Amino acid sequence: MATDERERTVEEAAVDFRYDTGDAAVPWAAVGEHLNTTDLMKLVTLLAKPKAGRATQYRAALGRVEAALNDLWLHAQPATKLRLGDKVKELESRCARLLNVKHACFLTNATAGFELALKFAGLGPGDEVIAPPLTFIATILYPLEIGAKVVFADVDPRTLNLDPADVARKLTARTRAILPVHLGGYPVDMDPLMDLAKAHDLVVVEDAAHAFGGMYRGRMTGTVGHFGAYSFHEVKNLNSLGEGGLLVTDTPFGEQFAKARFVGLDSSRQLPNWVYDVVALAGKNGPVVAGNHSTTEVQAACLLAQMTRLKQIIQTRRRRAEYLNEQFESVAGLLTPPLDDDHVKSTHHLYLLQVDPNKAGGDIQELKARLAAKGVVNIPHFAPLYKFALLRSLNYDGDALARTCPVAEEAFNRRFTHLPLYPLEDNQVELMARLVREAMDQMRRG
Numbered sequence: 154m155a156t157d158e159r160e161r162t163v164e165e166a167a168v169d170f171r172y173d174t175g176d177a178a179v180p181w182a183a184v185g186e187h188l189n190t191t192d193l194m195k196l197v198t199l200l201a202k203p204k205a206g207r208a209t210q211y212r213a214a215l216g217r218v219e220a221a222l223n224d225l226w227l228h229a230q231p232a233t234k235l236r237l238g239d240k241v242k243e244l245e246s247r248c249a250r251l252l253n254v255k256h257a258c259f260l261t262n263a264t265a266g267f268e269l270a271l272k273f274a275g276l277g278p279g280d281e282v283i284a285p286p287l288t289f290i291a292t293i294l295y296p297l298e299i300g301a302k303v304v305f306a307d308v309d310p311r312t313l314n315l316d317p318a319d320v321a322r323k324l325t326a327r328t329r330a331i332l333p334v335h336l337g338g339y340p341v342d343m344d345p346l347m348d349l350a351k352a353h354d355l356v357v358v359e360d361a362a363h364a365f366g367g368m369y370r371g372r373m374t375g376t377v378g379h380f381g382a383y384s385f386h387e388v389k390n391l392n393s394l395g396e397g398g399l400l401v402t403d404t405p406f407g408e409q410f411a412k413a414r415f416v417g418l419d420s421s422r423q424l425p426n427w428v429y430d431v432v433a434l435a436g437k438n439g440p441v442v443a444g445n446h447s448t449t450e451v452q453a454a455c456l457l458a459q460m461t462r463l464k465q466i467i468q469t470r471r472r473r474a475e476y477l478n479e480q481f482e483s484v485a486g487l488l489t490p491p492l493d494d495d496h497v498k499s500t501h502h503l504y505l506l507q508v509d510p511n512k513a514g515g516d517i518q519e520l521k522a523r524l525a526a527k528g529v530v531n532i533p534h535f536a537p538l539y540k541f542a543l544l545r546s547l548n549y550d551g552d553a554l555a556r557t558c559p560v561a562e563e564a565f566n567r568r569f570t571h572l573p574l575y576p577l578e579d580n581q582v583e584l585m586a587r588l589v590r591e592a593m594d595q596m597r598r599g
């Protein structure tokens with residue numbers, strides 16, 4: 154499809170029904186209470202905190218910002234639209250072009266994206282989805298919520314991503330979807346999964362929460378499956394003011410994205426004496442009810458600005474991952490993660506570090522404790538989902554499931570952690586590398 158045609162589809166998908174009342178003498182006050190300088194100053198102080206020891210300079214700088222805002226309001230008028238407006242449209246067009254997809258929908262978060270994708274896929278109670286155990290609970294929330302069954306397939310020991318061979322083993326007549334997760338931004342081996350999906354008429358929803366801007370065999374990660382959802386939550390590579398997500402697809406379901414995002418509202422249809430109708434979404438197996446996952450112009454504007462730095466952000470992360478690999482390759486008992494090659498480009502969201510407990514003189518729990526004692530933060534990584542009380546409450550047998558995923562179990566208990574890559578300073582990354590080497594040395598010596 155030509156780029157301009159793609160853009161049009163995305164533009165249309167973003168259309169919202171309200172608020173443009175035109176040049177009336179008394180326009181309908183479509184946006185609530187306007188923002189004034191006091192409100193904006195609250196935002197500024199929320200987003201920009203004082204540095205230690207700089208309270209006086211901080212207060213002085215705030216005074217200058219307040220004066221500038223007061224001056225600005227002499228010449229400015231408040232926004233007329235704060236949600237699902239031109240910035241959201243622009244963001245969606247930009248993302249659709251970057252990712253080379255027909256449909257892109259900016260949502261409250263990636264979790265909403267998975268939910269919508271699986272609604273379109275017609276997932277119902279008793280259906281099975283196959284997911285990796287090492288991910289965030291969001292990947293499987295919707296299947297759990299509606300009483301679908303989550304079947305856990307084991308992971309590849311090197312990447313900790315879904316192992317296609319185990320997915321093949323765990324297929325049953327009830328399997329409806331595969332949910333691969335690009336953990337830490339490293340692309341899942343998608344081709345064998347897509348072959349399975351084709352052979353068994355399954356829907357593939359990529360959890361690309363960590364993977365905005367990565368590549369798998371010439372395509373952007375998140376766009377290889379039937380649907381993909383990215384996260385712009387504040388701990389991700391890009392951050393739309395704390396929360397945000399993007400759902401993409403090339404399937405015709407994408408034509409319903411605008412309705413899917415906002416309660417099924419359809420302003421192209423009108424009830425008699427009323428300005429819109431509310432419709433069901435046409436899912437694979439019949440009508441489904443949309444939710445409300447609307448996003449704001451402020452979030453979109455922030456993300457658009459950050460997108461201009463995406464290449465540089467990923468490059469910095471890649472450089473650091475390469476540096477850490479160089480630092481760790483010769484350390485007995487440390488296993489470094491695969492880096493980019495001709496086929497895959499990671500977003501380097503997290504650095505996956507593993508130990509070989511047989512050579513390291515201890516396991517990852519011991520290494521993490523030693524690192525924490527040295528001041529290297531112990532970031533919470535992903536526990537196998539079947540361990541959570543939620544799953545127990547839903548009658549999942551954690552011990553039995555652990556036996557079906559031996560690689561994930563061993564990795565979680567004894568082998569892996571994630572290290573941060575950004576936005577640390579270079580000297581912090583160097584310090585982290587030195588402290589990891591030191592801790593390994595001490596562990597080997599006992």
Ligand SMILES: Cc1ncc(COP(=O)(O)O)c(C=O)c1O
Pocket residue numbers: 261262263264265288289291292334360362363383384385386397398
């Ligand atoms: C692997 C994974 N999937 C999904 C999500 C959910 O993303 P969001 O918070 O945008 O819903 C996260 C967020 O941390 C994640 O790490």
